[in-house]
Amino acid sequence: MNRYHRSFVVVRVVILILVGLAFLIARFAKAQDPTAAELARKETVASAFTRGFGYQEYQVRSAAEAMPEEKYGFRPVESNFKNETPGYGPAQLRTFAEQVKHVACANFGFAAELDGTTPPPACDKGGPNPAKTKKELLIYLRESFAAVNKSLGDITQKNMFDPIEGPYAGPNTRLGLATTIIWHAADHYGQMALYLRLNGIIPPSSRPNPPKVQDTY
Numbered sequence: 001m002n003r004y005h006r007s008f009v010v011v012r013v014v015i016l017i018l019v020g021l022a023f024l025i026a027r028f029a030k031a032q033d034p035t036a037a038e039l040a041r042k043e044t045v046a047s048a049f050t051r052g053f054g055y056q057e058y059q060v061r062s063a064a065e066a067m068p069e070e071k072y073g074f075r076p077v078e079s080n081f082k083n084e085t086p087g088y089g090p091a092q093l094r095t096f097a098e099q100v101k102h103v104a105c106a107n108f109g110f111a112a113e114l115d116g117t118t119p120p121p122a123c124d125k126g127g128p129n130p131a132k133t134k135k136e137l138l139i140y141l142r143e144s145f146a147a148v149n150k151s152l153g154d155i156t157q158k159n160m161f162d163p164i165e166g167p168y169a170g171p172n173t174r175l176g177l178a179t180t181i182i183w184h185a186a187d188h189y190g191q192m193a194l195y196l197r198l199n200g201i202i203p204p205s206s207r208p209n210p211p212k213v214q215d216t217y
Contacts, residue, residue, distance in 0.1 A: 045160055049152045049178050056185035057145045061213045062204035063192040064100045064141055069134040071199050072097040096195045100137045101126055103188045106168060107144035110181045113166035114151035114174060123168065138217045152178060 067074075075095045094102060105127030109119035120127045131140040160175040169180040193203040204210050 045157055045175075046153045046155045049155060049182070050149055053145075053148065053152060053182050053185070056182055056189060057149075058210075058213060059189045059203070059205045060103055060185055060192065061138075061141060061145065062211065063189060063196060064138055065214060066201055066204050067096050067134075067192075067196060067199070072100075072134055072137070074195060074199060076195065076198060094191075096192065097132075097134075097137060098126060099188055099192050099195070100141055101129070101131060103185060104131075104137070104141040104144040105129060106184055107141075107148045107181070109166070109168040110177060110184075111144075111147040111151040113164050113168060113170060114154070114177060119166055119168060121167075135217045138214075142213075142217075148181060152181070 073095050075093050075098075077093060102123060105120055105123035108127075109123050112119035120129070122128070129140055131137045155174055155178060160173070160178075162174045164170055164172045164174055164177050169177050169184075172180070193206070196203050
């Protein structure tokens, strides 16, 4: 290899390295969260809620995806709690499938109340949706989060104190119901995460490289 050829090779290597670095820098910059100042310039009531709710959506949906279908019938204990909490929910701790279905039904219920429409009945006991298999429940759950995000996206400074009536977290205000929606999903994610760990599964949101949730099932 002569001197000129060696120089050409070196130049090509340097160019490839620079291109690679530029690509990595661009990806890194794109992945960075916006600063507080950047958020403040375009923040709205709706964007604040949908951003916060997005964290809960990932946690709940990824947990539902992570549990094997044969474990969807898992419940921590078989004890009967009917006498301790009469009239509320199931007599036993929910199975994992029932957790998923409850969150999905509640999401649709909350969205309906925000929209001023009739919510599905008896979400504390499973609700009317016939979803049963893992695939059916994952679709039901995904669609429920989409419904809530749409409803939260309609909250403004003008309507956030509007009265909200309904069986789920009512009577309330639009703002108060929005906060309930987020903590409700967080509450049940905590239970779902425990179910996963009792089966030797690390919740996706607790992993070093959390996987993305699926778009289709």
